[in-house]
Amino acid sequence: ETGVTQTPRHLVMGMTNKKSxxxxxxxxxNAMYWYKQSAKKPLELMFVxxxxxxxxxxxxxxxxxxxxxxxxxxxxHLHTLxxxxxxxYLCASRLGGxxxxxxxxxxxxxxxx
Amino acid sequence: xxxxEQSPQNxxxxxxxxxxxxxxxxxxxxxLHWLQQHPGGGIVSLFMLSSGKKKHGRLIATINIQExxxxxxxxxxxxxxxxxxxxxxxxxxxxxxxxxxxxxxx
Numbered sequence: 001e002t003g004v005t006q007t008p009r010h011l012v013m014g015m016t017n018k019k020s021x022x023x024x025x026x027x028x029x030n031a032m033y034w035y036k037q038s039a040k041k042p043l044e045l046m047f048v049x050x051x052x053x054x055x056x057x058x059x060x061x062x063x064x065x066x067x068x069x070x071x072x073x074x075x076x077h078l079h080t081l082x083x084x085x086x087x088x089y090l091c092a093s094r095l096g097g098x099x100x101x102x103x104x105x106x107x108x109x110x111x112x113x
Numbered sequence: 114x115x116x117x118e119q120s121p122q123n124x125x126x127x128x129x130x131x132x133x134x135x136x137x138x139x140x141x142x143x144x145l146h147w148l149q150q151h152p153g154g155g156i157v158s159l160f161m162l163s164s165g166k167k168k169h170g171r172l173i174a175t176i177n178i179q180e181x182x183x184x185x186x187x188x189x190x191x192x193x194x195x196x197x198x199x200x201x202x203x204x205x206x207x208x209x210x211x212x213x214x215x216x217x218x219x
Contacts, residue, residue: 002155002157002158006205033207038211040211041211042115042117042208042209042210042211043201064186090154090156091148092156099143099203100161101146101158102156102158102201102207103158104148104155104156104158106153106154106155107153107154107155109154
């Protein structure tokens with residue numbers, strides 16, 4: 001138990017669906033991250049929210065949309081995804097903005113049919 | 114070429130063996146992280162270090178800043194150590210290695 005909770009753990013969706021992934025931490029951290037993990041590849045940063053500033057990887061398609069309503073909650077909204085978007089999506093947080101120990105959630109395994 | 118390289122990619126060991134996993138990087142860093150990922154997917158932070166050596170139970174992590182190299186050692190390995198071990202470095206962003214898959218057999 002790392003203190004970072006992700007829901008759902010598994011999600012299967014069609015290409016026309018709209019769904020959301022949720023991440024929650026009550027560790028008092030002020031930076032939260034979304035990562036994509038595909039087979040045989042390093043973790044790929046999608047979005048960072050740090051001290052209310054959003055940083056994004058410009059290669060992330062617009063069908064992925066993050067939302068960070070407060071410092072404890074992070075969402076990833078999914079819309080008209082493609083089969084190649086099937087992957088493990090990991091949320092992480094840490095205390096010091098861009099420094100400090102990393103705390104990861106268990107991940108959300110997404111399958112796009 | 115990835116800025117963070119791990120070796121070996123795969124490693125098998127018998128229970129009780131001493132394990133070493135290596136991480137080399139090519140950028141200036143403020144810290145290096147060793148992470149453990151079990152088959153379920155969740156990732157746990159093992160160490161964060163910026164110099165020297167840290168020890169936690171049977172795990173030891175070392176870093177040589179001049180040589181841009183870090184090692185993770187596991188003493189008296191156990192089947193429950195079977196996991197993917199990931200090295201990541203802090204620059205102006207986090208850069209991850211592709212991981213080392215370790216299997217320890219009884």
